[in-house]
Amino acid sequence: MYTFGKTSMSKLKGVHEDLVSIMVEAISVSPVDFGISEGLRTKERQRELVREGKSQTMNSRHLTGHAVDIFIYKDKKAVWEFDEYIPVANLIKAIGSDKGITIEWGGDWETFKDAPHFQLSWNEYVEESKTPEEESESIGERPSDTEVPSEDS
Numbered sequence: 001m002y003t004f005g006k007t008s009m010s011k012l013k014g015v016h017e018d019l020v021s022i023m024v025e026a027i028s029v030s031p032v033d034f035g036i037s038e039g040l041r042t043k044e045r046q047r048e049l050v051r052e053g054k055s056q057t058m059n060s061r062h063l064t065g066h067a068v069d070i071f072i073y074k075d076k077k078a079v080w081e082f083d084e085y086i087p088v089a090n091l092i093k094a095i096g097s098d099k100g101i102t103i104e105w106g107g108d109w110e111t112f113k114d115a116p117h118f119q120l121s122w123n124e125y126v127e128e129s130k131t132p133e134e135e136s137e138s139i140g141e142r143p144s145d146t147e148v149p150s151e152d153s
């Protein structure tokens with residue numbers, strides 16, 4: 001069984017407790033090791049990612065602590081192949097659904113697959129995550145976040 005290291009735990013600070021509890025449970029039963037590469041994100045960082053083309057929205061779930069990015073860790077290095085994320089994503093979604101929580105996986109997005117990305121659903125967590133300021137800053141129509149997994153971060 002695996003557990004999160006100090007870095008992953010620190011990345012979970014400020015993330016919604018429901019999402020944290022799902023991730024902590026997932027790592028304890030996951031057949032492969034994974035870590036958290038990003039949780040809560042500042043507006044400055046989000047602007048930077050949009051500028052760099054790594055995200056297409058200022059309405060990211062990361063800004064409100066409703067999203068995390070993971071990285072799968074195998075043979076002492078992070079792996080980014082899409083297929084590696086499928087079983088872990090299924091596990092995370094199943095743990096969520098046991099708790100009555102819908103987890104949206106970036107790998108399920110049609111236009112822009114984001115395998116490391118997991119977020120609480122907009123439908124179930126809509127009230128607390130949308131502020132008028134964020135809405136006015138939204139760039140695209142799509143409410144979800146669309147970063148490119150970066151191999152060097």
Ligand SMILES: [Zn+2]
Nearest residue numbers: 067068069117
């Ligand atoms: Zn993300």
